[in-house]
Amino acid sequence: MTENIIIDIKDASKSYGDRAAVRGLSLSVAKGEFFGFLGPNGAGKTTTIRMLTGILSPDAGSITVAGKLVSDKLHRAGKIGVLSESKGLYEWMTGKEFLSFFAGLYGIAEADEAAEKLLAEVGLKDRADSLVGSYSRGMKQRLKLARALVNEPDILFLDEPTLGLDPQGQDSIQKLLKRLNEKGVTVFYSSHLLHEVSRLCTRMAVIDKGVLVAEGTLDDLRRRTHKDDLRDIFLSLTGPDAEPE
Amino acid sequence: MNKLIWKKDITAEIYTWKSALWLLLTAIIYSVTCYLLLTNKELSLLDQTEMLWLLAKIIIGASLLVAIIDASSILTVEFEQETMEDLLISPLSVKDLIIGKFLTVMTVWALMYAVAVPYVLVSSAGSGLGPAFLAYIALYGTLMVGGFTLFVLGLSFLYRSFKNTLTTSLVFYLAVGIPALFSATLKANPFGSIISVANPLDAVFSSLDNILVDYHTALTANATYLASVAGFVVVAVVFLAVSVKVFDRHGIVKE
Numbered sequence: 001m002t003e004n005i006i007i008d009i010k011d012a013s014k015s016y017g018d019r020a021a022v023r024g025l026s027l028s029v030a031k032g033e034f035f036g037f038l039g040p041n042g043a044g045k046t047t048t049i050r051m052l053t054g055i056l057s058p059d060a061g062s063i064t065v066a067g068k069l070v071s072d073k074l075h076r077a078g079k080i081g082v083l084s085e086s087k088g089l090y091e092w093m094t095g096k097e098f099l100s101f102f103a104g105l106y107g108i109a110e111a112d113e114a115a116e117k118l119l120a121e122v123g124l125k126d127r128a129d130s131l132v133g134s135y136s137r138g139m140k141q142r143l144k145l146a147r148a149l150v151n152e153p154d155i156l157f158l159d160e161p162t163l164g165l166d167p168q169g170q171d172s173i174q175k176l177l178k179r180l181n182e183k184g185v186t187v188f189y190s191s192h193l194l195h196e197v198s199r200l201c202t203r204m205a206v207i208d209k210g211v212l213v214a215e216g217t218l219d220d221l222r223r224r225t226h227k228d229d230l231r232d233i234f235l236s237l238t239g240p241d242a243e244p245e
Numbered sequence: 246m247n248k249l250i251w252k253k254d255i256t257a258e259i260y261t262w263k264s265a266l267w268l269l270l271t272a273i274i275y276s277v278t279c280y281l282l283l284t285n286k287e288l289s290l291l292d293q294t295e296m297l298w299l300l301a302k303i304i305i306g307a308s309l310l311v312a313i314i315d316a317s318s319i320l321t322v323e324f325e326q327e328t329m330e331d332l333l334i335s336p337l338s339v340k341d342l343i344i345g346k347f348l349t350v351m352t353v354w355a356l357m358y359a360v361a362v363p364y365v366l367v368s369s370a371g372s373g374l375g376p377a378f379l380a381y382i383a384l385y386g387t388l389m390v391g392g393f394t395l396f397v398l399g400l401s402f403l404y405r406s407f408k409n410t411l412t413t414s415l416v417f418y419l420a421v422g423i424p425a426l427f428s429a430t431l432k433a434n435p436f437g438s439i440i441s442v443a444n445p446l447d448a449v450f451s452s453l454d455n456i457l458v459d460y461h462t463a464l465t466a467n468a469t470y471l472a473s474v475a476g477f478v479v480v481a482v483v484f485l486a487v488s489v490k491v492f493d494r495h496g497i498v499k500e
């Protein structure tokens with residue numbers, strides 16, 4: 001597996017002032033994996049993703065993505081797509097203008113065509129020419145996903161991508177992600193919903209208060225916690241009732 | 246890449262009617278000024294050259310004010326609407342981002358300049374000062390608006406908030422502007438004259454006085470004033486560079 005490692009976090013830590021957000025985190029993800037990154041609110045998921053995308057630099061430890069140290073900033077040349085936690089939308093643009101603006105930033109020649117194709121892919125074709133400000137929350141989230149796909153990335157970092165989506169929306173987005181994964185895209189999927197992650201992911205890591213508390217397949221987690229119900233597994237790994245390893 | 250940012254922000258200026266309102270406002274200010282200069286009994290007693298100098302000060306002062314307000318929002322809005330993260334993840338460099346934003350403000354300045362042209366031409370008719378007036382307003386306006394814009398962009402990286410950036414920029418504008426208006430009084434005292442040499446806006450006003458009232462239109466006759474303004478631009482560039490360094494160290498996440 002070491003050959004194939006595409007995301008490698010080694011002993012990374014990050015504090016905001018004197019509050020530690022991530023502590024000594026080590027993780028690796030193989031090429032082509034659909035990797036779940038689970039944790040309750042404030043666990044450090046977003047902080048970790050921001051370190052992976054080069055938005056934050058770790059106080060200690062090292063992070064390699066696609067064979068390049070993230071601190072080099074060179075990794076952006078490698079194709080990563082990010083659905084960040086930031087709102088990140090220009091409300092005065094239409095959906096199509098928004099995507100073709102970003103397509104332009106990524107140097108895509110046929111920006112308008114690319115935008116149309118992406119809008120169709122995330123189910124926003126009918127609203128391509130409406131202002132982003134008029135989109136519902138779920139539609140905005142779909143647009144953010146389309147934005148993350150604009151450069152046809154090899155690695156996708158998704159920070160709670162189904163936030164605010166209805167079951168239909170969740171389902172169609174998840175199917176889209178599955179399809180991309182089958183085509184070889186590595187997906188790093190952060191969420192606080194174990195049922196969602198367990199449906200999609202081959203492997204997962206659970207983080208709580210900045211510390212990695214479990215890693216493996218769903219069966220591994222079941223075995224560790226002696227629980228069967230997904231909610232119970234999550235609760236027993238994280239939060240006030242968590243059982244120490 | 247900076248062209249894409251420029252295009253986006255110019256479109257935003259148009260969509261939000263921001264620039265259109267500014268241009269209208271400057272046109273009204275110039276019209277009222279010219280009207281008063283021509284019709285008000287006491288003001289119309291001014292020499293034509295004195296009148297031109299007053300108009301020149303108003304053009305520079307109003308354009309600077311508009312540019313400062315515009316520049317205060319142009320970068321901070323990316324932080325406030327949380328679009329900065331996605332911009333920085335993309336291949337766009339901070340340098341291209343800054344250039345794109347800078348060029349947007351300079352475009353607004355170019356439009357304000359265009360609005361001023363007819364007022365300058367009409368009011369300087371017969372004096373032979375028209376071309377010099379236009380050329381020097383273009384030169385000083387571009388340097389001052391450019392310097393202030395760089396300074397405001399630097400503040401934007403430090404504050405990431407429109408309100409704080411605008412407040413600080415306006416305080417700076419007033420700190421530079423008010424002494425410039427009392428230049429003659431200041432110069433009566435040695436300490437005051439040091440301040441007035443170091444003050445770029447004062448240098449601009451004095452130089453325009455030199456050109457429009459005393460007919461010293463050659464560049465060489467205004468070299469010391471130009472040096473003072475160029476010095477200000479250099480300081481603004483350094484300030485922006487330092488701000489970007491600080492920003493790079495902290496990243497977009499405010500602690």
Ligand SMILES: Nc1ncnc2c1ncn2[C@@H]1O[C@H](COP(=O)(O)OP(=O)(O)OP(=O)(O)O)[C@@H](O)[C@H]1O
Nearest residue numbers: 016021039040041042043044045046047498499500
């Ligand atoms: N900008 C910030 N300044 C100070 N502390 C922060 C900042 N961002 C996050 N934190 C702290 O870091 C810790 C981890 O936050 P993070 O946003 O990474 O959690 P998360 O797992 O993404 O949570 P959520 O599910 O709510 O999005 C929290 O304790 C949070 O309070």
Ligand SMILES: [Mg+2]
Nearest residue numbers: 045046085159
């Ligand atoms: Mg988060």
